[in-house]
Amino acid sequence: NAVKPLVIATWKTDLAVETAAKVLEKGGNALDAVEEGCRIEEANEKGQSVGKGGLPDRDGNVTLDACIMDEKGNYGAVLGVKNIKHVISVARKVMEDTPHVMLVGDGAEQFAVSKGFERENLLTEASKKAWEKWKEKSEYKPIINIENHDTIGMLAIDKNGDISGACTTSGLAYKMAGRVGDSPIIGGGLFVDNEVGGASATGLGEEVLKTVGSFLIVELMRQGKTPQEACEEAIGRIVNKPGKNYKDFQVGYIAVNKQGETGAYSIHEWFSYNVYKNKENKNIKSDFFNK
Numbered sequence: 001n002a003v004k005p006l007v008i009a010t011w012k013t014d015l016a017v018e019t020a021a022k023v024l025e026k027g028g029n030a031l032d033a034v035e036e037g038c039r040i041e042e043a044n045e046k047g048q049s050v051g052k053g054g055l056p057d058r059d060g061n062v063t064l065d066a067c068i069m070d071e072k073g074n075y076g077a078v079l080g081v082k083n084i085k086h087v088i089s090v091a092r093k094v095m096e097d098t099p100h101v102m103l104v105g106d107g108a109e110q111f112a113v114s115k116g117f118e119r120e121n122l123l124t125e126a127s128k129k130a131w132e133k134w135k136e137k138s139e140y141k142p143i144i145n146i147e148n149h150d151t152i153g154m155l156a157i158d159k160n161g162d163i164s165g166a167c168t169t170s171g172l173a174y175k176m177a178g179r180v181g182d183s184p185i186i187g188g189g190l191f192v193d194n195e196v197g198g199a200s201a202t203g204l205g206e207e208v209l210k211t212v213g214s215f216l217i218v219e220l221m222r223q224g225k226t227p228q229e230a231c232e233e234a235i236g237r238i239v240n241k242p243g244k245n246y247k248d249f250q251v252g253y254i255a256v257n258k259q260g261e262t263g264a265y266s267i268h269e270w271f272s273y274n275v276y277k278n279k280e281n282k283n284i285k286s287d288f289f290n291k
């Protein structure tokens with residue numbers, strides 16, 4: 001009696017989730033749904049942490065990371081891509097049209113162009129201004145909860161009960177050139193196992209990667225934990241490390257299991273997520289550790 005179709009996504013992503021839900025309600029598959037949903041945020045120039053309009057690295061280059069995973073356990077990713085907005089679709093092409101799972105930098109960009117993607121300048125005036133302001137002090141400080149709207153990680157269950165996921169980001173603002181976070185890394189920013197469920201992450205990617213967060217959540221669900229319990233334990237693995245100063249950074253997780261039960265948990269307050277189920281799309285405030 002699984003709840004389906006269902007969509008869950010990080011942050012306040014009403015339109016992205018609604019778009020994915022429409023694909024599913026029409027009988028479309030979960031893979032198409034998460035791709036379509038993520039493309040909404042990539043095209044949204046106001047969101048400064050995904051796609052066009054993303055905040056650049058410290059040298060002023062916007063570089064995008066994305067990955068996608070289907071119900072068969074296939075995966076595709078692109079890392080550090082410049083000049084191409086819809087990197088989630090490029091990640092899907094890597095998965096479907098190449099013998100590889102990851103392409104990085106110039107190679108990924110060239111591959112995208114060969115597949116018909118158009119090059120465009122991703123640095124908007126607003127993001128350029130923010131970067132110029134940042135340069136006055138050049139202090140690298142990951143910001144907690146940027147505008148309540150950040151990296152999008154999305155999981156969907158289609159009418160067949162199959163699960164897919166996608167994750168896309170411009171990464172942390174003012175990162176070092178070449179820095180890659182969790183978002184495009186399998187098991188870090190995203191993991192899906194169609195037998196069990198899926199998970200996705202947002203926040204300080206370094207901390208997610210060190211604990212292989214999304215893979216951990218799926219494995220905990222496999223062992224019988226609910227999505228909520230699994231997300232809480234994954235946050236616990238980060239904050240309970242001796243001497244870990246979690247006050248300075250945020251991590252948030254979302255998860256769904258095969259039955260369509262959902263969960264979410266973050267270190268700090270103000271992480272939120274959207275869930276579409278039973279024909280309703282809601283933004284929900286996540287429970288959090290640091291009370």
Ligand code: SD4
Nearest residue numbers: 150151171181202203205
């Ligand atoms: C990263 N996890 O690159 C991404 C950034 C992010 O909320 O999610 N920001 O580390």
